[in-house]
Amino acid sequence: MSVSSPDVVQKLLVRYERLIEISQQLNSTLDLTSLLKQIVSAATELTDSEASSILLLDDISGELRFELASNMAPSETDNIIVPLEGSIAGWVVTHGEARVIQDTSREPSFFKTVDEQLEFRTRNLLAVPLKARSKVVGALEAVNKVAGERFNSDDIKTLTILAGQAAIAIENAKLFQQSDFMSEMVHELRTPLLALKTSTTLLLRSDLPGHRSSEIITTMQGETERLIQLTNEYLDLARFESGRAKLDIRPFELSRLLHECIEIVQPQAAEHDITFLKDAREVEVAGDRGKIKQVILNLLTNAIKYNRDNGQVALRTELVDESDLQMVEIAVEDTGYGISKENQRSMFQKFFRGSDTANFTTGTGLGLVIAKHIIEGHGGLIWLDSEVGLGTTFFLTLPLANPEIRPLTAL
Ligand SMILES: Nc1ncnc2c1ncn2[C@@H]1O[C@H](COP(=O)(O)OP(=O)(O)OP(=O)(O)O)[C@@H](O)[C@H]1O
Ligand SMILES: [Mg+2]
Incomplete structure (x- = not known):
């Protein structure tokens, strides 16, 4: 271990106290959007950087996408897919290890498209994997250390600890979102399904008058239509929520x-x-x-x-x-x-x-x-x-x- 001055030690202690505070906040948030906001602002603060961003792997397509960045409006991050090969975040996600680039202009694998689109200049960059239960789900990046400094080993440690807490909180929020939506969806499906079940039982009765059977069939037609509409709308919504819907x-x-x-x-x-x-x-x-x-x-x-x-x-x-x-x-x-x-x-x-x-x-x-x-x-x-x-x-x-x-x- 290197010998640090009392000033540096004091600064580190303050930083770790803040890290504990932030981790507790993250654990109590189940709303994904506000959680992501908290994570990027914490990453910027704890590493003394100009900006931070979160990239997540899409569960279905496997693509790596910008989810939120402190220096971009959500509409700007929406359409940016970052290649797994030929980008620092992609490298971090595939290798599951942290990476520091002290000078992006000398780094051939730096993905320039984002800077070009945003007219932003990334001088240096620290990226760490977001690992939840040993599975990499994305990357957390801190960009441009302030006052012309370089990212150091303490920054790497701090951001890695934050990313570990953040990844678990993100997974929990996603699971919560899914289970919430699923239970409401199942509840909605039950009503037309029960109506269909009752209708078929009635139709099978031998003492059913003829005019009743056509009424029941009309009900069944209506309930089937509802089921189709419900499933179509559900799929539409799932596509929009996962960012897979393309206009x-x-x-x-x-x-x-x-x-x-x-x-x-x-x-x-x-x-x-x-x-x-x-x-x-x-x-x-x-x-x-x-x-x-x-x-x-x-x-x-x-x-x-x-x-x-x-x-x-x-x-x-x-x-x-x-x-x-x-x-x-x-x-x-x-x-x-x-x-x-x-x-x-x-x-x-x-x-x-x-x-x-x-x-x-x-x-x-x-x-x-x-x-x-x-x-x-x-x-x-x-x-x-x-x-x-x-x-x-x-x-x-x-x-x-x-x-x-x-x-x-x-x-
Ligand atoms: N023009 C309106 N006047 C009064 N209430 C409305 C109006 N539009 C929507 N609502 C209310 O908002 C609710 C949600 O509307 P929404 O269009 O999302 O769903 P829906 O019409 O119930 O079902 P669907 O998904 O088939 O459109 C409706 O159930 C109704 O209570
Ligand atoms: Mg409607």
Whole structure:
């Protein structure tokens, strides 16, 4: 062991005390997003670096992806896949060992793409594996030691200890997320399955009158549809949550799509004498047409399902400025029962269904969660405004295909 000055020893003691404190915090967090935030800020603090990042191996594809970085917005980290060969993080993950690069400009295996994309300069780098129960699940990186210093052996030790605690906390949060979602999902599947089971038992009875059997078959058809919708929505959501869902972004004309959506839901609206008002002019949007259609259809179906007989649904578009970017805002307005302030907060949560509405309509409570993933995946926003007794308006924004040549006026 090298002999250290009292100052250095004192600094190390403070650091280890902080490490213990942070480890305790990590162990008590089960929400993955806030956990990752805590880990990167701890890594930056404990190693005196400019920035830190977490990369995780995707369970299914095996790809190594940036999960969170203190110097990048989440939208910037989303699409960066880091190669397992030809990157420091890849080396750390495949070898399960720490690695320090004191000068990235002299290191051929440094993966430059991230710096180039972010216009950031990584001078030096310390990367350690995230190991949970002897399995490597990703890497934790600290970038640019402050004041022009070099990463030393104490930094390696500290970051390795932090990574060990972080990896276990990440695995626990993931397991918690899965079990939570799975139990809710199984619960949702049980209702249509039980209805199907009861129906088949009834159908087998020899004393069943003929007209009853066709009624039962209609019920079975409805429940089967529900099961299909539920499993499709579940798969959609699982793809979005694991980052495997890819958007196929191309320019398309929005008002034609809105028209198509109204045509589809028209028969459902007619059953309740609900009329439509459409006020949308032609505008080219950059987006995944199929996925946006899914969002609009869900908003329109909701506006019909949660409306009153003889009600109205209005669909409007407008050009707006959103943090210096020109976007199109779509509004879906209904004359339904509205949503209480308390329910408004839960609107984009998985399986949430308003207790007042859940009794008289069918639905999975996943539609809006998926809509949020899709719209945010396009760099847009989705929100609502509602007045109990009057109605609800859902708003969403999408990027224009040619923002610079559009005049900034209402459509
Ligand atoms: N326009 C609306 N007016 C009143 N309540 C609404 C409206 N839109 C949604 N809600 C409430 O929000 C809940 C969640 O909506 P969401 O679209 O996510 O699920 P769902 O319609 O129940 O099922 P599905 O997954 O089939 O769309 C609904 O169950 C309903 O209680
Ligand atoms: Mg819905």
